Amino acid sequence: MRDTITRARPRTISQNTSRPQLIKTAITTALVLFTLFGLPELLSLYYIDTMTQVAVYSMVTLALGVLVGRVGLVSLGQVAVLAIGAWVAARLLFATTQPYPVILLEAGLITMVAGMVTGLPALRLRGLYLALITLMLAGGITVVLATVNFPNGGHGFLGYNGSLVHIPPIRRPGIAGSDPAYFRYAVIVAIVMFALVYAHIKTRPGRAWAAIRQSEPAALAAGINVTLYKLWALALASFITGVAGGVLAGAVHYLYSIGFPTQDSITLLAVTLMGGVYSMWGAVVAALLYQFLPALLNNWGVSADWLIILFGLGVLQVLTTAPAGLADQVPRDLARLGRRLSKRKTT
Amino acid sequence: MPPWSDFEPFIVSGLALGGVYALSGVGLVVLYRATGVLYLAFGAVGAMGALVAWSLINKAGTPGWVGWLACIAVAAALTFGYGLIFGPALARRDPLVKAVATIGLTLILYGAMDLLWTTSGGQARSLALPTDNGGFAIAQIQVTWTQVIALAAGVVITVATGMFLRYTKLGTAMRAMANDREITATLGVPVRKVEAAAWLGCGVLAGIAGLLLADLVALDATTLTFLVISSLAAVLIARLRSIAVTFAAAIVVGLLHDLLTPVTSLTNYRDMTPFVLAAAALLVMPRRRVMTQSREEA
Numbered sequence: 001m002r003d004t005i006t007r008a009r010p011r012t013i014s015q016n017t018s019r020p021q022l023i024k025t026a027i028t029t030a031l032v033l034f035t036l037f038g039l040p041e042l043l044s045l046y047y048i049d050t051m052t053q054v055a056v057y058s059m060v061t062l063a064l065g066v067l068v069g070r071v072g073l074v075s076l077g078q079v080a081v082l083a084i085g086a087w088v089a090a091r092l093l094f095a096t097t098q099p100y101p102v103i104l105l106e107a108g109l110i111t112m113v114a115g116m117v118t119g120l121p122a123l124r125l126r127g128l129y130l131a132l133i134t135l136m137l138a139g140g141i142t143v144v145l146a147t148v149n150f151p152n153g154g155h156g157f158l159g160y161n162g163s164l165v166h167i168p169p170i171r172r173p174g175i176a177g178s179d180p181a182y183f184r185y186a187v188i189v190a191i192v193m194f195a196l197v198y199a200h201i202k203t204r205p206g207r208a209w210a211a212i213r214q215s216e217p218a219a220l221a222a223g224i225n226v227t228l229y230k231l232w233a234l235a236l237a238s239f240i241t242g243v244a245g246g247v248l249a250g251a252v253h254y255l256y257s258i259g260f261p262t263q264d265s266i267t268l269l270a271v272t273l274m275g276g277v278y279s280m281w282g283a284v285v286a287a288l289l290y291q292f293l294p295a296l297l298n299n300w301g302v303s304a305d306w307l308i309i310l311f312g313l314g315v316l317q318v319l320t321t322a323p324a325g326l327a328d329q330v331p332r333d334l335a336r337l338g339r340r341l342s343k344r345k346t347t
Numbered sequence: 348m349p350p351w352s353d354f355e356p357f358i359v360s361g362l363a364l365g366g367v368y369a370l371s372g373v374g375l376v377v378l379y380r381a382t383g384v385l386y387l388a389f390g391a392v393g394a395m396g397a398l399v400a401w402s403l404i405n406k407a408g409t410p411g412w413v414g415w416l417a418c419i420a421v422a423a424a425l426t427f428g429y430g431l432i433f434g435p436a437l438a439r440r441d442p443l444v445k446a447v448a449t450i451g452l453t454l455i456l457y458g459a460m461d462l463l464w465t466t467s468g469g470q471a472r473s474l475a476l477p478t479d480n481g482g483f484a485i486a487q488i489q490v491t492w493t494q495v496i497a498l499a500a501g502v503v504i505t506v507a508t509g510m511f512l513r514y515t516k517l518g519t520a521m522r523a524m525a526n527d528r529e530i531t532a533t534l535g536v537p538v539r540k541v542e543a544a545a546w547l548g549c550g551v552l553a554g555i556a557g558l559l560l561a562d563l564v565a566l567d568a569t570t571l572t573f574l575v576i577s578s579l580a581a582v583l584i585a586r587l588r589s590i591a592v593t594f595a596a597a598i599v600v601g602l603l604h605d606l607l608t609p610v611t612s613l614t615n616y617r618d619m620t621p622f623v624l625a626a627a628a629l630l631v632m633p634r635r636r637v638m639t640q641s642r643e644e645a
Contacts, residue, residue, distance in 0.1 A: 074443055074447065121630045122630070124630070125629060127441065127442060127443045128385060128442045128443045128446055129583070129629060131443060131446065131447075132385075132579065132583055132625075133583075133625070133626060133629055133630075135576065135579075136576070136580065136583075136621070136622040136625045136626050137622065137626060139576060139618075139619070139621075139622045140619045140622040140623060140626070143615075143616060143618045143619045143622075144616070144619070146615070147615040147616065262573065262576075263457075263569070263572075263573060266450055266453070266454070267454065269447070269450065270450060270451070270454055273447070303461075303462055305458040305459070305461045305462040306458065306462070307458070308454050308455075308457055308458030308461070309454070309455050309458035309459060309462075310458075311451075311454050311458075312450075312451045312452065312453070312454030312455030312456075312457075312458065313451065313455060314451075315447065315448065315450060315451030315454065316433065316448055316451040316452070319437065319440075319444055319447060319448045319451070320433070320436050320437065320448075
């Protein structure tokens with residue numbers, strides 16, 4: 001009897017942390033501290049801007065990773081969701097003097113509602129159809145954005161000033177005006193979002209999502225409200241992507257609709273799969289692939305087209321041989337290599 | 348609302364565009380039914396073929412027909428090659444995984460095209476067919492032979508594919524595979540060969556579509572690669588099943604898109620036509636709700 005009680009309380013299990021778990025936590029903490037305090041001192045302004053983008057896109061790939069890896073919903077329209085978040089944040093930043101975190105929260109919530117309203121009917125579909133309808137919806141949103149444009153301090157509901165003179169930049173929070181400070185700000189927001197996802201994965205929704213991913217009929221038979229938890233995942237992903245859009249608005253100062261083409265959603269899915277959708281590190285790897293590598297190649301004078309080709313090869317490789325992505329494959333291969341080397345030494 | 352005469356030229360161009368979407372859509376449906384792969388690289392291989400044709404005609408100076416044949420050959424070879432390598436490797440996976448894998452091919456081709464035929468120089472390429480110049484007039488609307496060919500190709504391919512699936516042995520085998528790959532294999536159908544034939548046929552159609560769209564719309568890697576989304580809309584309306592519905596939906600998508608052009612309040616939104624039609628069709632249409640673990644319902 002006592003046994004069943006302890007088993008029913010997962011906290012007692014997690015309190016008994018094992019050594020690898022401790023090492024993992026220590027490494028994560030060290031990396032986070034280094035990113036916050038060491039990295040801005042070491043990098044040039046060019047790379048600080050790039051790393052801010054990495055922080056923004058790690059949230060987007062994190063959200064997409066939750067959908068694809070945890071629940072098994074493939075979305076081909078995440079860049080359109082990001083654009084909605086950026087649009088809402090920019091509109092609110094021009095219209096009000098609210099503090100930045102409030103704006104981010106509002107952008108996330110409004111994007112969440114938008115994502116749920118469009119997503120609820122789409123959730124009737126499954127698998128391939130759901131992926132294609134997100135592509136269609138994203139295409140539609142891109143066309144609307146091209147006509148509506150991003151707010152740039154103009155009047156009216158859309159806030160667009162067509163004459164394109166005296167365009168004020170989108171403001172940043174008072175405490176993070178400079179680029180290094182804004183980088184830290186973006187990283188902290190990203191950490192909050194990662195913590196939010198971690199809290200979900202470790203509790204009831206995470207277990208429900210895992211059941212749904214394994215088999216929807218089995219989850220239904222186990223008494224899991226499949227529609228509720230799918231919608232929950234969609235809401236969480238839209239919220240995080242909306243917040244990322246808000247951070248993006250402040251990072252770039254000016255937003256243009258050509259910055260959010262439909263094909264970027266496809267590339268984004270490719271890097272998310274490459275990074276790995278079953279671990280949260282995969283989101284960071286994916287964001288580095290998506291934003292840091294192009295900046296690096298640009299600095300070296302190599303065409304970014306090579307990267308697109310690499311992403312294409314990466315998708316094929318991940319789908320045929322390594323379903324858990326680079327975040328899983330590289331450490332495992334390194335460990336295997338290490339074992340092999342140490343074996344050779346002893347013999 | 349503009350006068351009717353403003354709409355007239357767009358009926359012709361819309362029907363031509365719809366014809367190409369129809370032949371693309373039929374290629375996509377047949378491949379999906381036979382192999383379970385929704386071929387998202389359909390536009391990219393067509394674009395690759397069209398750009399190779401452009402290089403042959405404008406840089407190497409070959410006669411036009413060599414370029415056009417090369418366009419179809421490149422698209423067919425790429426599709427066939429992909430099918431041979433990744434078809435069997437992913438045969439037992441979910442249709443979603445198979446479709447996402449073709450996104451990999453799309454990205455490879457897209458990157459290669461941008462690298463080899465760079466667009467940053469500002470020079471716009473075009474691939475004109477000799478049939479652009481001739482033509483005739485119906486009730487004062489100019490119709491070029493290319494537009495006639497585009498619509499005719501859509502009709503002919505749809506009818507021919509329908510007959511092929513119904514009356515030939517290979518077509519029957521493809522229909523059997525659409526129902527159940529394992530049982531078909533048990534009955535002695537050479538599954539791999541039938542799949543290879545479907546890949547080749549789809550590749551040839553991708554080449555033809557690439558050639559016609561390069562002439563009718565624009566010779567541009569991005570445009571041609573993502574025009575597949577319009578055919579995809581037609582395919583989705585047909586639920587990846589019926590080629591007759593695919594044809595009708597493709598014509599409606601092409602026609603409606605072009606007919607919105609003269610309407611000033613909607614002209615900016617006309618590119619949304621395929622998305623809106625497909626989304627509405629998918630969300631409104633009733634569907635069977637069968638839950639099976641082994642197979643995704645079509």
